[in-house]
Amino acid sequence: MADPTPNLQEIHDFLFLLAIRAGSMITSANPTLSPSTQKKNSSDLVTETDKAVEDMVSSSLKAKFPSYSFLGEETSTSGALTPAPTFIVDPIDGTTNFVHAHPYISISIAFAYERRPLVGIVYNPFTQHLYHAIHGKGAFLTAPSIPTSHPPLPSHGESKFEPVLSAYTRTRLPLKSPAPPLQGLKQALVAIEWGNERSGNNWETKTKTFSSLAGDDSTGGSMVHSLRSLGSAALNCCAVARGDLDAYWEGGCWAWDVGAGWVIVEEAGGRVVGGNEGEWKPSVDGRRYLVVRGAEGGQEQMIHEFWGALKGNLEYEQ
Ligand code: IPD
Numbered sequence: 001m002a003d004p005t006p007n008l009q010e011i012h013d014f015l016f017l018l019a020i021r022a023g024s025m026i027t028s029a030n031p032t033l034s035p036s037t038q039k040k041n042s043s044d045l046v047t048e049t050d051k052a053v054e055d056m057v058s059s060s061l062k063a064k065f066p067s068y069s070f071l072g073e074e075t076s077t078s079g080a081l082t083p084a085p086t087f088i089v090d091p092i093d094g095t096t097n098f099v100h101a102h103p104y105i106s107i108s109i110a111f112a113y114e115r116r117p118l119v120g121i122v123y124n125p126f127t128q129h130l131y132h133a134i135h136g137k138g139a140f141l142t143a144p145s146i147p148t149s150h151p152p153l154p155s156h157g158e159s160k161f162e163p164v165l166s167a168y169t170r171t172r173l174p175l176k177s178p179a180p181p182l183q184g185l186k187q188a189l190v191a192i193e194w195g196n197e198r199s200g201n202n203w204e205t206k207t208k209t210f211s212s213l214a215g216d217d218s219t220g221g222s223m224v225h226s227l228r229s230l231g232s233a234a235l236n237c238c239a240v241a242r243g244d245l246d247a248y249w250e251g252g253c254w255a256w257d258v259g260a261g262w263v264i265v266e267e268a269g270g271r272v273v274g275g276n277e278g279e280w281k282p283s284v285d286g287r288r289y290l291v292v293r294g295a296e297g298g299q300e301q302m303i304h305e306f307w308g309a310l311k312g313n314l315e316y317e318q
Contacts, residue, residue: 006085006111008119008134011065013161015109015121016132016142018060020151022053022107023125026092031099044196045095050074053091053107061087068111073256081255081285083114088259088284093122094232103127108234110259110284117284120263122234125151131173131238131264139173139241139267173268174243174294182298185213185222185305188246191236192227195252201317202251209249212309222309237261240293241268247306251275251288259284261291269294277307287318 029049031037037045054074061070069086071079081088087109092098094105103126111119118135128151133139144151145168152167154160182188192210197203215221228245230236233253239245241264262272262284273280275288282289292302 006068006113006118008111011111012119012121012132012134014064015111015119016130017153017161017164018057019107019109019121019123019130020125020153021060022057022091023123023128023151025049025053025056026098026105026107027125037099041196041198043096043194043198045099046074047092047095047099049098050092050095054089057089057091057107057109058087071255073254076256079254079256079285079287081112081115081283085111085113087111088117088256090234090254090256093234093257097231102231104230104232104235106232106234106238108256108260110256110263112259112284115283117259117262120260120267122238122260122264124232124235129238130168131241131261133173133264133267135263135267137267139264140170141173141175141238141242142168142170145169173241173264174270176243178296179243179269179294180296182246182293182295182302184298184302185224185309188224188302189244190224190227191230191239191245191248191250193229193231193233193236193250193253195250197252205251205317209310213249222305233257234261237265237291240270240291241265243268243293246293247302248291249275249289249306253289254287255285258289258291265291265293271299271303273303277310 031047051074054072058070069084072089090108093108098105106122106124109121110117120133122131130142212221213224216223236248240248271292273290274282
């Protein structure tokens with residue numbers, strides 16, 4: 001039977017070190033494009049490294065926490081989360097960036113219980129920025145104090161978290177405290193993503209939304225400062241948690257793309273709601289999300305304004 005009270009600190013410390021280990025597999029790989037790189041279509045990619053990292057992570061988790069479930073991008077068929085204690089893993093979030101050697105990628109590992117993400121770890125091994133949070137304990141960015149080609153790790157075993165941490169500098173998120181108020185959509189820098197559905201209702205919803213956000217008054221648009229499409233949902237969430245993106249909207253990504261970022265955003269004072277109007281309590285596997293940064297004022301107004309800007313567009317469907 002599953003442990004009824006998961007030890008979140010223990011899980012966090014284990015995942016922290018596991019992510020750094022996985023990161024060294026990613027930075028030492030040399031991904032190539034081949035017909036087998038393609039999943040659903042030519043914009044939906046997987047490499048041997050995605051599979052090898054997921055394999056290593058799932059077997060390490062199984063050995064340490066044998067009764068917990070596992071939901072991983074490369075091995076799960078439905079993407080649906082159950083109430084059981086579950087690790088939610090994207091071995092490489094930003095696979096397209098990875099195959100193009102664009103260093104905006106991360107490994108994303110969340111731990112969820114009763115369908116709520118409670119621990120989140122997102123690590124970009126190229127910048128060595130590790131974002132992490134435990135529900136109720138704040139969100140942090142941790143990076144080696146002295147940049148190094150080999151991020152500090154224990155030489156044996158997995159339990160030496162504290163000594164390893166002393167080689168890192170830890171900063172609480174958001175980076176600006178207090179977080180400046182949100183000034184509305186017109187003053188916002190917003191992340192959006194193209195995803196891999198490139199036709200049909202959801203495609204139309206996306207492209208109309210992009211145009212509603214970016215267009216000026218004469219087009220009926222909100223004319224945000226600008227849109228960014230960076231290629232990793234997990235790192236987009238972390239940028240919102242840091243406070244250097246005001247919001248991130250996407251329909252079509254999965255629990256493994258956002259599960260870890262979700263905890264990090266919420267613990268940094270941000271908010272995750274649904275991608276369609278009125279979805280105040282979205283589920284982690286709901287596949288359409290609006291993520292808004294922490295702010296001393298203006299957060300709820302921003303959510304209403306964002307949903308208002310989507311009005312008249314088609315609703316994003318699962
Ligand atoms: C993708 C990235 C991308 C997002 C897609 C995801 P992957 O994850 O997060 O930013 O737009 O929806 O599928 O496939 O690189 O793990």
